[in-house]
Amino acid sequence: MDALVEELIKVKSEGAGAVLITVVESDGVDGLDSGAKCLVRDGRIVLGSVGDPALEQRIVREAAERLAEERSQLLSLETDSGGQADVFFEVMPSPPKLIVVGAGHIAVPLVRMAKLMDYHVVVIDDRILFANRERFPEADEVVVGDMAETVKSLDITPTTYVVLITRGHKYDEPCLRELLDQPARYIGMIGSKRRIKACFERFKEEEHVSEELISRVYAPIGLDIATETPEEIALGILGEIIKVRRGGKAQSLSRK
Amino acid sequence: MENIYDDVKEFLDKGETVAVATIVSTKGSTPREVGAKMVVTAWGEILGTIGGGCGEADVRREAIEVVRTRKPRTVRVDLLDEISSDSPAVCGGIMNVFIDPWWKDEDGHEKGA
Structure with missing residues (x-):
């Protein structure tokens, strides 16, 4: 087989999700050597082979699960013929996308930190004085336009994280309305407990938004780490995003 | 983030x-x-890291052997017995590291794959 390395480079540059499978050890499986590899992408093996078709089926299934969890893992798989193979699943997830709505003083450190952690970062504001390249040199996309309209136009997937930190609830709320039925992995909104409660009550009464949808929203945004400065608040927000992504247990302000 | 496979290809x-x-x-x-x-070359040059310290040095040594023999192996790195040492990388855990040789044969195909 050729060009596995080329394909791995392509996977990364395209931001696609893939899993590289390597046989670390095998026992009693004919023709399957340590070091055998295959690459799973789009739910099938695109390169390489481990021989046994039943084992390959199992590998494709496991690969999909590992990719969804974004977790590389060594698994011991048994074959129909009674053999056993220790197989390493190296997960190469597509980079998570962070959408920052509101380009104010918290957005600046938040975007920098998120780029450090390899997120694809989109910044949105309706003021060009705030949403510009000078202010966000590291951002992947800087969009100037009506914030709710822009949010509505974006492709939001289960690997998208959205932070609503505009200059006022007048702007956050219409954005949130556009997001509630989207499959985003995380939606966080800034604001005091009192204002947020009022906002959620209004959503329920006036728009009949279900409690279930509202309970998805992390508001007030961020982890409970007594933040004070914009930089600290940004860290608390990013910490909360990591907690959601990786399944951590730190306390969120919204769940206090 | 850097893609380690760019280095491998090179x-x-x-x-x-x-x-x-x-x-x-x-x-x-x-x-x-x-x-x-991490990638280890025949001369022991290292790209990337699996944590530094003594454990990484052990893996590097084994990796040079893997390059020479072109046979993969698994190395168990025990960080438990370093507690009393001065190593800055004392973590207290154990990790298994699979070391796999990659090369291209004459007709341009990659081996180990």
Whole structure:
């Protein structure tokens, strides 16, 4: 087989999700050597082979699960013929996308930190004085336009994280309305407990938004780490995003 | 983030064999996560990291052997017995590192794949 390395480079540059499978050890499986590899992408093996078709089926299934969890893992798989193979699943997830709505003083450190952690970062504001390249040199996309309209136009997937930190609830709320039925992995909104409660009550009464949808929203945004400065608040927000992504247990302000 | 396979390709294109060392499982506290990897060349040059310290030095030594023999192996790195040492990388855990040789044969096909 050729060009596995080329394909791995392509996977990364395209931001696609893939899993590289390597046989670390095998026992009693004919023709399957340590070091055998295959690459799973789009739910099938695109390169390489481990021989046994039943084992390959199992590998494709496991690969999909590992990719969804974004977790590389060594698994011991048994074959129909009674053999056993220790197989390493190296997960190469597509980079998570962070959408920052509101380009104010918290957005600046938040975007920098998120780029450090390899997120694809989109910044949105309706003021060009705030949403510009000078202010966000590291951002992947800087969009100037009506914030709710822009949010509505974006492709939001289960690997998208959205932070609503505009200059006022007048702007956050219409954005949130556009997001509630989207499959985003995380939606966080800034604001005091009192204002947020009022906002959620209004959503329920006036728009009949279900409690279930509202309970998805992390508001007030961020982890409970007594933040004070914009930089600290940004860290608390990013910490909360990591907690959601990786399944951590730190306390969120919204769940206090 | 840097893509380690860019480095692998560079070496393979030059006709070199490299060893790719990957943390495949861990127990207890370890300096890097499962999936972390580094590339080791025939001369022991290292790209990437699996946590530094004595454990990484052991893996590097084994990796040079893997490049030479072109046979993969798994190395168990025990960070438990370093507690009393001065090593800055004392974590207290155990990690299993799979070391895999990669090279390109004459007709341009990659081996180890």
